[in-house]
Amino acid sequence: MTVGTEFATPDPYKYQPGFNSYHVTEAIEGAVPVGQNSPQQAPFGLYAEKLSGTAFTAPRHENKQTWVYRIIPSASHSPFEKVEGAKNFNFQSRENTFHQIPNQIRWDPFAMDEEATFLEGLQLVAGAGDPRVKNGIGIYVYAAGKDMGNEAFYNADGDFLFVPQTGDLDIETELGKLYVRPCEIVVIPRGIRFRIKMPSGPVRGYILEIFNNHFELPELGPIGSNGLANARDFEAPVAAYVDDPTPYKLFGKFDGTLFSAELDHSPFDVVGWHGVYYPFKYDLGKFNTIGSISFDHPDPSIFTVLTAQSDHLGTAIADFVIFPPRWLVAEGTFRPPWYHRNTMSEFMGLISGSYDAKEGGGFLPAGASLHNVMSSHGPDAATYNKASTMDLKPAKVGEGSIAFMFESCLQVGLTDWGLKTCEKVQETYNQVSWLPIKKNFTGPAQGSASNPVKAKK
Numbered sequence: 001m002t003v004g005t006e007f008a009t010p011d012p013y014k015y016q017p018g019f020n021s022y023h024v025t026e027a028i029e030g031a032v033p034v035g036q037n038s039p040q041q042a043p044f045g046l047y048a049e050k051l052s053g054t055a056f057t058a059p060r061h062e063n064k065q066t067w068v069y070r071i072i073p074s075a076s077h078s079p080f081e082k083v084e085g086a087k088n089f090n091f092q093s094r095e096n097t098f099h100q101i102p103n104q105i106r107w108d109p110f111a112m113d114e115e116a117t118f119l120e121g122l123q124l125v126a127g128a129g130d131p132r133v134k135n136g137i138g139i140y141v142y143a144a145g146k147d148m149g150n151e152a153f154y155n156a157d158g159d160f161l162f163v164p165q166t167g168d169l170d171i172e173t174e175l176g177k178l179y180v181r182p183c184e185i186v187v188i189p190r191g192i193r194f195r196i197k198m199p200s201g202p203v204r205g206y207i208l209e210i211f212n213n214h215f216e217l218p219e220l221g222p223i224g225s226n227g228l229a230n231a232r233d234f235e236a237p238v239a240a241y242v243d244d245p246t247p248y249k250l251f252g253k254f255d256g257t258l259f260s261a262e263l264d265h266s267p268f269d270v271v272g273w274h275g276v277y278y279p280f281k282y283d284l285g286k287f288n289t290i291g292s293i294s295f296d297h298p299d300p301s302i303f304t305v306l307t308a309q310s311d312h313l314g315t316a317i318a319d320f321v322i323f324p325p326r327w328l329v330a331e332g333t334f335r336p337p338w339y340h341r342n343t344m345s346e347f348m349g350l351i352s353g354s355y356d357a358k359e360g361g362g363f364l365p366a367g368a369s370l371h372n373v374m375s376s377h378g379p380d381a382a383t384y385n386k387a388s389t390m391d392l393k394p395a396k397v398g399e400g401s402i403a404f405m406f407e408s409c410l411q412v413g414l415t416d417w418g419l420k421t422c423e424k425v426q427e428t429y430n431q432v433s434w435l436p437i438k439k440n441f442t443g444p445a446q447g448s449a450s451n452p453v454k455a456k457k
């Protein structure tokens with residue numbers, strides 16, 4: 001058995017381990033002042049700057065902030081101007097209305113776009129809520145083939161959780177560098193400036209954006225003090241800076257609208273930092289999967305990697321859930337997911353392989369599905385037929401596969417791009433999956449001798 005994903009490309013960067021850990025990191029020894037945050041003059045002529053990810057007054061266990069020591073303050077840029085008519089941008093702005101549809105939706109694999117930079121190839125597929133009141137989510141796909149060059153981006157609306165499906169992301173952030181491959185995820189919290197290069201060729205993947213709070217590890221309850229995604233396996237970057245007078249264009253997403261400003265230097269000029277507000281990555285291959293070792297199919301919450309809570313304890317604005325390779329041993333049990341309707345909405349994607357509830361095909365790597373609030377779904381006919389008659393020996397499912405779900409308490413709407421422009425929606429998803437399911441009922445016919453109650457017409 002291997003733990004962690006084996007990658008073809010070695011990771012060129014160093015990291016600091018831990019989830020929500022307090023980190024201190026210096027690219028030049030002594031860049032972070034000793035004993036105080038804001039001395040009259042910071043070391044090496046650096047500027048001290050605070051980056052707040054929660055209200056100043058947030059309780060200690062929630063409080064997230066970082067002090068950065070940088071060459072030029074981040075405020076040194078030209079005024080922001082709205083970007084008009086840019087390629088592809090269809091963010092969650094006031095002008096964008098969603099299509100609210102109760103039907104089950106499934107998409108063929110989203111297209112690659114080798115001509116686009118990450119920002120040009122970022123498409124909002126679905127979303128809910130409003131960034132202005134910090135309540136809601138965005139679900140994106142990205143497809144790109146060009147490095148961002150001297151362009152950087154920050155998102156004022158929320159945190160981004162990237163799920164790469166094709167190609168490696170080399171991400172330069174203010175707080176250091178992260179190299180992220182398919183089967184790894186990366187979170188870039190609100191406000192942190194970054195740019196993306198793609199050293200292994202064109203990239204494609206999914207992004208979950210949350211307007212509320214931040215991602216946390218789920219509670220473990222009776223599981224105990226270890227299991228699922230372990231804190232030690234999350235990795236934060238170490239400080240890395242460039243002292244570079246090349247002009248940069250800084251893009252900002254603010255209320256779903258894209259703005260840009262000019263800088264006369266690199267925004268990646270932080271020489272040292274300390275705090276708990278930083279980007280981080282995680283290898284999904286390190287997830288410690290837990291499941292039923294007696295009978296019945298458990299709720300998928302046992303597969304939660306990260307959760308972003310709403311203000312209602314236990315109800316997530318968005319959970320990030322994975323379905324990794326695992327053993328199924330439950331006895332006397334229909335092992336795939338049950339048929340169900342859920343008060344939460346379920347957006348699913350596939351990084352590689354196949355998914356055990358869709359033996360009939362059609363849910364493909366780089367594709368997706370959406371089962372909205374109370375939209376009925378579950379195994380397709382082929383899956384039911386197989387799983388209801390199979391010999392229940394212990395079996396490994398999902399070998400070489402990894403599916404995931406963004407599960408939200410919010411009803412999710414589709415953008416024009418997600419419903420039409422992408423041209424990937426499968427018109428017959430519902431018909432091919434569930435209409436072929438046969439009636440197996442073996443009870444006595446109504447009105448017969450053993451069941452004299454007549455059916456009311």
Ligand SMILES: O=C(O)Cc1cc(O)ccc1O
Nearest residue numbers: 299300337338346357377378
């Ligand atoms: O619908 C799905 O495929 C996702 C899912 C998986 C599971 O094991 C139980 C419930 C659920 O919604």
Ligand SMILES: [Fe+2]
Nearest residue numbers: 340346371377
């Ligand atoms: Fe489901």
